[in-house]
Amino acid sequence: MVPPSADSVxxxxxxxxxxxDNVSxxxxxxxxxxxxxxxxxxxxxxxDVVKLLKFFVLQIQSRGAVLVCLLPWLQTLLSRHMSSIVSQESSLSLLNSLYQLIDARASTFKSALQLSTTLDYLFSEIADDEADDEEFAPPIIYEDKDTDDEESEVDAMETDGEEAEEQELGDVTDASEHSDGSEIMSD
Incomplete structure (x- = not known):
């Protein structure tokens, strides 16, 4: 899209x-x-200068965010047409309103800047405290105690114990029953 030329604007x-037409x-x-x-x-x-100045004052009063777009226009308007603005009595009240709006915005800027600085300082202290806590925190060790692993360890210990008993007993000679209670068949 081609930006509008100075003539069309x-x-x-x-x-x-x-x-x-405020939208235009x-x-x-x-x-x-x-x-x-x-x-x-x-x-x-x-x-037209007075109408535009009136529009600027109304926009600054109602919608502060538009001020960013209005400032270059307002600066140029005041620098180019200040003599014609001052010569009209109706525009003096507009200039007074504009001055009061700018003064009110400037006075809140100081307190907003102090608040911003204080918040930045507090957040930096919180970040420093968290960094200190991380440096001195003991390492976290995770031990996996899965029940399947425990059962296999218990089974391994029981098997080791049975092997030790068999070595101690040696050969079994006369046994009438198996360890499960069933009878041994004899010839």
Missing amino acids: HVLLKQALRAD LLTCLYNRDEKVISKSISLLTPA
Whole structure:
């Protein structure tokens, strides 16, 4: 997809301002190309400048995340058209609102930065403690005590014991019964 040119963004921006179409305005403002921003802002009339400034203030009040897209546009708007903005009495209240919004955001930034720093410090301490615990932890040894292995060991011990008894007894001479109790047949 080909990015819009400065001429097409300028035309769309003017149309959106005159129609009060916020969706089209946001579409224009998502363009971050400095040349497009500069040309589009420079071609605005003083009435369009005030409308755009009003839109910026409303967007900053309601949706803070859009501020990232608005900042380059707002900076260019103020630097190019500040004299025409200040000359209109209706725009002074907009500038005051804009100043208060920026001041409120800046004041929360300091406390948010302190909170972020504190959390980073606490999480690093937790990670260090876990690393220390792992260094001094005794090794874990797993012993498999399977019942099949135990039975085979017991069988092996019983077999060894029977062999030892047979060696001690030597040859069996007169036995009338087998070890299981059945009678021995004699000739």
